[in-house]
Amino acid sequence: MMIFKNKTDLMAHVDHLKSEKKTLGFVPTMGALHQGHASLIIKGLENNDYVVVSIFVNPTQFDNKKDLEKYPRTLNSDVALLSEISEDSILIYAPTVEDIYGDNVKSTSFSYDGLEHEMEGKFRAGHFDGVGTIVKRLFEIVRPDTAYFGEKDFQQLMIIKKLVEKHKLPVKVIGCKIHRAKDGLAMSSRNARLKPAYRSAAPFIYKTLTAAKEKFGTKSANKVTDWVTKQFAKNDLLVLEYFIIADTETLKTVKRKSNKKTYRAFIAVYADDIRLIDNIALN
DSSP, rough: OEEEEHHHHHHHHHHHHTTTTTTTTOOOOOOOOOOOHHHHHHHHHHHHSEEEEEEEOOOOSSOHHHHHHSOOOOOHHHHHHHHHOOOOOOOOOOOOOHHHHHOOOOOOOOOOTGGGGGGGHSSSSTHHHHHHHHHHHHHHOOOEEEEEGGGGGHHHHHHHHHHHHHHHHHHHHEEOOOOBHHHEEEEGGGGGGOOOOHHHHHHHHHHHHHEEEEEEEESSSHHHHHHHHHHHHHHHEEEEEEEEETTTTOOOOOOOOOSSEEEEEEEEEEEETTTEEEEEEOO
């Protein structure tokens, strides 16, 4: 398995692959890989000759420095997981901060036509500028034909599609279904940091989302939101940060349902000091 630590070597190898007319998929990650990442990579390998997996904890998308410091860095186990998927068709790009940013570790300011001001944007200042900065930079380095993102971070997926559209980047962005544990908890690198009691409590998030989906068929968005808020108020371990029902395209909170639009429910919850997000399609 080829592991690249700097962009110069990776770009030279990509040039070689492209000269041989090979297709290239891309899965950007921050490491601490799990089966959710694996599902994206397998999807990429089904449709491309090679898949580049970047492993880089991007400092510019963390609004909380402690969260950045605590984020798991597990390159050896990440490589082992990737080796089980494919020894020959996966390329790993594991750069240093200097290789990506030089000595200017700053994010660029982006406009995503308002998508960045909804949900996560209200709670994580500058987060989507950091996301746009690193994804655009990685797209320029890797030059993939297609890139794969999980729908767990649905707002991020929509923002990256907008980034590609507005900057006319030559890559097709594919959204992939949320990969869940058997008990329903959405796969996340943060799950490994959950204390046992909180890990046992966490499936309540998806259980509540599925119940909210059922209620949305007959009740207003406000009534469903009130119901979810009350459910979490009764939970001793999980603290609700937000629950929002939004228009899938604009991500704006729905005021009145329309049969002509599609909606998703989005949720952010604290399990002790670990922040978990999830979402579900409602119609």
